[in-house]
Amino acid sequence: MQILQIFWDRRELFATCLLEHIRISLTAVLCAGILGILTGILISRHKKAAGVALGVVNVIYTIPSISLLGFLIPLTGIGNRTAIIALTVYGLLPIVRNTYTGLTTVDATILEVAEGLGSDGRQMLFRIRFPLALPVIISGFRNMVVMIIAMGGIASFIGAGGLGVAIYRGITTYNMTLTAAGSILIALLALVSDRLLSLAEKAVNRRYGIE
Amino acid sequence: MNKVIEIRECSAAYGENAVLHKVSLTIEQGELVVIIGPSGCGKTTLLKMINGIVTPTEGKVTVNGEALASCDLVALRRQIGYAVQGAKLFPHMTVRDNICYVPGLEKKMTTEEKQCMAERMLEMVQLPAQLAGRFPRQLSGGQQQRVGIARAMAADAGILLMDEPFGAVDEITRKGLQEELLSLQEKTGVTIVFITHDIDEAFKLGSRILIMKEGCIWQEGTARELTEAPRDVFVRKLLNR
Ligand SMILES: Nc1ncnc2c1ncn2[C@@H]1O[C@H](COP(=O)(O)OP(=O)(O)OP(=O)(O)O)[C@@H](O)[C@H]1O
Ligand SMILES: [Mg+2]
Numbered sequence: 494m495q496i497l498q499i500f501w502d503r504r505e506l507f508a509t510c511l512l513e514h515i516r517i518s519l520t521a522v523l524c525a526g527i528l529g530i531l532t533g534i535l536i537s538r539h540k541k542a543a544g545v546a547l548g549v550v551n552v553i554y555t556i557p558s559i560s561l562l563g564f565l566i567p568l569t570g571i572g573n574r575t576a577i578i579a580l581t582v583y584g585l586l587p588i589v590r591n592t593y594t595g596l597t598t599v600d601a602t603i604l605e606v607a608e609g610l611g612s613d614g615r616q617m618l619f620r621i622r623f624p625l626a627l628p629v630i631i632s633g634f635r636n637m638v639v640m641i642i643a644m645g646g647i648a649s650f651i652g653a654g655g656l657g658v659a660i661y662r663g664i665t666t667y668n669m670t671l672t673a674a675g676s677i678l679i680a681l682l683a684l685v686s687d688r689l690l691s692l693a694e695k696a697v698n699r700r701y702g703i704e
Numbered sequence: 705m706n707k708v709i710e711i712r713e714c715s716a717a718y719g720e721n722a723v724l725h726k727v728s729l730t731i732e733q734g735e736l737v738v739i740i741g742p743s744g745c746g747k748t749t750l751l752k753m754i755n756g757i758v759t760p761t762e763g764k765v766t767v768n769g770e771a772l773a774s775c776d777l778v779a780l781r782r783q784i785g786y787a788v789q790g791a792k793l794f795p796h797m798t799v800r801d802n803i804c805y806v807p808g809l810e811k812k813m814t815t816e817e818k819q820c821m822a823e824r825m826l827e828m829v830q831l832p833a834q835l836a837g838r839f840p841r842q843l844s845g846g847q848q849q850r851v852g853i854a855r856a857m858a859a860d861a862g863i864l865l866m867d868e869p870f871g872a873v874d875e876i877t878r879k880g881l882q883e884e885l886l887s888l889q890e891k892t893g894v895t896i897v898f899i900t901h902d903i904d905e906a907f908k909l910g911s912r913i914l915i916m917k918e919g920c921i922w923q924e925g926t927a928r929e930l931t932e933a934p935r936d937v938f939v940r941k942l943l944n945r
Contacts, residue, residue, distance in 0.1 A: 603794065603795070606786075606788050606792045607794070609752070609755050609788070610781060610782075610786055610809075610855075611778055611781035611782035611784075611806060611809055611859075613809075616809055624796045625795070701797075702795065702798070702840075702841065702842075
């Protein structure tokens with residue numbers, strides 16, 4: 494009840510925070526998505542490079558988010574930009590890994606047929622490998638989106654906007670309700686995004702005849 | 705006559721495992737060469753050497769006068785229709801897109817053009833046109849196999865490689881498909897290399913029959929030559945129906 498009340502009372506704060514959160518997350522999702530898929534494609538061609546790249550994103554993943562933000566401050570200052578960079582870097586792991594796994598686990602006999610029929614390198618990638626890897630890539634993408642939205646909550650510790658602002662303010666003013674309300678909104682945002690993506694996933698599966 | 709495929713003293717191996725041993729084979733324009741032999745003797749491997757999927761460890765393969773080792777393989781493969789053992793359709797494409805795969809590599813096709821081509825090819829392999837919009841997993845094994853043949857033929861190539869193409873279809877349909885293949889060959893003069901385990905099929909289709917054993921071409925000749933003078937008891941047993 495209290496929480497509903499606070500949503501109403503502080504609706505302006507929540508509206509700006511929510512919009513800001515979406516804006517930051519979306520930017521990070523786009524950056525990580527594009528960068529991650531490209532990296533995944535590139536390393537799917539070189540086993541050695543793949544080992545290195547996957548190792549690096551794995552290590553980054555294990556850095557506590559708070560300290561990554563700390564490392565970034567001297568480089569890029571405080572604010573949204575640093576938050577977006579940190580979220581992008583974190584988001585890379587699931588999307589790079591899934592793109593790589595998806596592309597490299599396509600049925601070898603199917604690849605052989607496509608080659609035997611006269612596909613060139615591009616056609617192999619875009620007509621065969623990529624569409625066949627798409628379900629795995631999309632599941633990595635969903636993973637990444639949820640993670641970025643959730644992690645976006647701590648971005649306010651380095652002065653970025655977003656729902657973390659509400660949470661942070663709740664903490665500093667001993668207002669538990671405010672903190673809870675901010676957290677709930679983040680969770681809801683993540684859930685809704687995940688649902689939307691699952692719809693997109695279904696549409697893609699229909700297009701490619703997967704049930 | 706015009707030599708279309710020339711394999712000279714070629715060996716092939718998968719890793720350490722030698723599969724073909726100094727095989728030589730020359731195929732001329734318009735021949736329909738049938739390869740038979742026990743499972744695992746290297747028939748598929750020999751076929752894959754013709755379109756460069758398998759690279760010989762020694763020897764030289766020449767197709768349409770070009771040495772495979774030094775030519776543009778992608779371009780060459782588009783001039784070779786390839787019906788794979790076990791159909792192996794692209795699971796993420798409809799029957800229509802599967803059939804039009806090779807022509808679609810060369811030029812962009814509209815949906816109408818694809819539909820038109822798909823219907824034509826489906827008729828040729830005796831399948832109803834309604835199948836065009838389905839995905840491979842919605843077809844029976846025999847239907848998939850025939851779509852695989854349609855995909856190979858749609859390439860409209862001068863050479864057709866067919867690896868046990870009629871294995872999964874019923875007897876009556878198979879007879880029909882054999883007739884269809886013979887008439888296609890008569891009409892277009894396409895060169896065909898055809899693998900089968902069915903001796904009747906081999907005798908019916910083959911203008912020349914190769915018998916393979918353990919990675920070697922054991923004996924070759926017309927159906928008549930083989931039945932009249934089998935090289936040994938192995939050939940006699942294989943041909944004994
Ligand atoms: N990709 C591969 N890797 C390793 N060994 C292989 C591979 N493909 C085939 N072989 C081996 O090479 C040999 C010849 O195989 P091939 O597929 O040419 O036989 P085949 O005559 O076509 O048999 P079938 O009639 O069963 O299709 C077999 O012993 C097989 O185990
Ligand atoms: Mg075989």
